[in-house]
Amino acid sequence: MAFELGLHPGTVWHKCDFQCHTPRDHAWSGSPDLPGGDPLAEKARQDWAESFVRAAEAAKLQAVAVSDHHDVCLSKYAIEAAQRLSSSLRVFPAVEVTCADNAQCLAIFDPSLETDRQKLILAAAGNILMAPESDAKTCTIAPARETVIGFVDNILAEQHLKDSCVILPHFSKQDAHKSLNEVGHHPRFANLLVDGVYIERPYEELDPVTLDKIQGKIDDWGRRRRAVLATGDNRAADWNRLGKHDCWIKLGEHSVEALRQALLADEARIAYSLDCRASRAPIVRGYSSVWTRGIRYYVAEGTLRLDEVGKLHNVVDRISEGKSSGRCARSFGASDLVDRR
Numbered sequence: 001m002a003f004e005l006g007l008h009p010g011t012v013w014h015k016c017d018f019q020c021h022t023p024r025d026h027a028w029s030g031s032p033d034l035p036g037g038d039p040l041a042e043k044a045r046q047d048w049a050e051s052f053v054r055a056a057e058a059a060k061l062q063a064v065a066v067s068d069h070h071d072v073c074l075s076k077y078a079i080e081a082a083q084r085l086s087s088s089l090r091v092f093p094a095v096e097v098t099c100a101d102n103a104q105c106l107a108i109f110d111p112s113l114e115t116d117r118q119k120l121i122l123a124a125a126g127n128i129l130m131a132p133e134s135d136a137k138t139c140t141i142a143p144a145r146e147t148v149i150g151f152v153d154n155i156l157a158e159q160h161l162k163d164s165c166v167i168l169p170h171f172s173k174q175d176a177h178k179s180l181n182e183v184g185h186h187p188r189f190a191n192l193l194v195d196g197v198y199i200e201r202p203y204e205e206l207d208p209v210t211l212d213k214i215q216g217k218i219d220d221w222g223r224r225r226r227a228v229l230a231t232g233d234n235r236a237a238d239w240n241r242l243g244k245h246d247c248w249i250k251l252g253e254h255s256v257e258a259l260r261q262a263l264l265a266d267e268a269r270i271a272y273s274l275d276c277r278a279s280r281a282p283i284v285r286g287y288s289s290v291w292t293r294g295i296r297y298y299v300a301e302g303t304l305r306l307d308e309v310g311k312l313h314n315v316v317d318r319i320s321e322g323k324s325s326g327r328c329a330r331s332f333g334a335s336d337l338v339d340r341r
Contacts, residue, residue, distance in 0.1 A: 011250040011258075011269070013277055017056075017243045018065035018094065018108060018168075019198065019231035022074040023048065024131075024138050030237030034074070037134035045074065049081035056089050059243035063251060065108050067094035070128050071138040072109075072118045079111060090254045093118055097125050101147040101188065104178040105169040106198055106231075107155075110256040113164045121161050124154040148180060149188045156193060166260050168229060171197035173210055181210055189213070190222030196263040198229045202245045203272040227266030246272050 021027065023034045034045050056064050066075035075093035082089045094108040095118070109118050122128050126145030131138050146154065148169050156162050169192065172179045176199075180189050197214055199206065206214075206228070213221040214228060229249075234241035250269035251258045262269040271277045 011252040011262075013248050013271070014062040014090065014251050015060055015243065016063040016229070016247050016249045017059075017061055017232045017234070017245075018063075018092065018229055018247075019067050019096065019106060019200070019233045020052070020056075020064050020242060021068055021233070021235040022052075022066060022078075023237075024071055024074050024136070025068045025235055026137055026141065027069075027235045028237075029235065033136035035134060035136040036073075041134075045077050046081065046084075049074070049077035050085060052078055053081045053085055053087050053089055053091075055239040055242055057087060059239065061089065061243045063090040063092070063249065065092040065094035065106070067096045067106055067108070069096045069098065069138060069141045070122065070144075071095065071130065072115060072122065073131075073133050073138075076115060090251070092256070092259075095122050097122065097128075097151065098141060098143050098178065099125065099146060099148045099151055100143050101180075101185065102143065102178055103148050103170060103180045103182075103185070105148050105151065105167055108166045108168065108256060108259065110164050111254055117161075117164065121155060121165050124158075124161065125151045126154075147188065149192050152192060152194060164256065166196070166256055166263070167194050168196050168198045169194060170199070171210075171214060171226075172199040172201060173205070173207060176200070181213065186213075186220045186222075190220065190224075192222070192224075194226065195260065196227035196229060196266070198231050200231055200233045200245075203228060203230045203247070225266075227263040227270055229270070230272060246274075248272070248274075248277055 023031055031048070032044075034048055035041050036045060052066075064078075066078045068074065072093060072095050075091070079091045079093065081087075082091050090111075092108050092111055093113065093115075094106055096104055096106055098104050107121055109121065119130065122130070124146070127142075128144055129139040129142070144151065152167050155165065155167060169189075170176070170179045171181050171189070174181050174183075180192075180197075209218075212218050214226050216223045216225045230245040230247040232241040232244040234244070248271040249259070249262050251262060
């Protein structure tokens with residue numbers, strides 16, 4: 001069921017994979033290239049997009065991001081395919097960026113963001129070559145001019161850009177490919193103004209030291225807690241990695257702001273197994289707003305669990321700097337709704 005933006009009644013668990021590639025990506029295998037530019041070629045792209053939506057549904061996914069390297073071309077085909085098929089799958093446009101410090105990050109865009117504005121965000125990384133939309137493949141991938149922190153800072157400097165996307169650096173075990181978790185990267189990570197990271201492995205494989213770095217428990221790596229999104233990084237026509245690593249996120253609206261609020265409340269709203277979801281009862285810390293049946297209450301001190309205060313409809317687990325607590329609670333707060341499909 002669709003709701004007017006800002007009026008979603010609560011949040012439900014969605015199985016997610018926010019790193020999915022397409023045949024435009026140079027690493028794609030198992031199906032023909034998809035050049036565009038004429039009706040037959042466009043139909044082939046549409047057919048591929050419908051096959052992607054059906055494969056995501058078969059993998060029990062409920063939210064995905066299409067995130068090719070340095071390219072935003074085919075995400076709109078997937079969004080349109082989900083609409084044509086009347087699918088409940090939520091498709092986010094996204095892009096994977098290789099930065100100057102040899103680390104990668106995902107930029108996940110609001111579904112309403114036009115392609116030209118997506119390209120503006122990608123351009124903030126500097127020296128990004130984008131292939132014409134009719135080409136079968138992206139340009140050869142070379143590192144951007146900016147480091148991850150430079151890319152993030154450029155986005156944050158532009159209000160119209162920062163409100164339209166979420167940036168997630170790759171931060172995994174030290175042996176991971178193009179991850180920020182390398183010796184010497186700690187000052188950059190400590191000062192990085194992001195609320196989450198992504199990995200390309202099961203959450204359970206992260207070692208305790210890496211988790212402590214992510215969660216702000218090691219001073220040299222910063223005191224900011226960040227959420228973790230486990231992604232599949234599928235790039236093959238047999239869909240062997242689509243939804244491979246479980247990642248469940250409580251989302252309300254189909255918007256990047258809903259994702260941002262989930263990252264800020266990861267202890268309550270991100271889980272990595274079906275069993276884990278039951279333990280993620282929403283928690284209110286510090287000074288937060290609680291809404292129930294249209295009435296706002298404030299919790300000034302202590303910790304409050306949802307199961308201790310009855311059938312509250314929405315709980316704000318953490319309030320982002322500069323965000324409206326009322327809007328967060330009304331639109332993006334955690335609730336006791338569970339999607340049991």
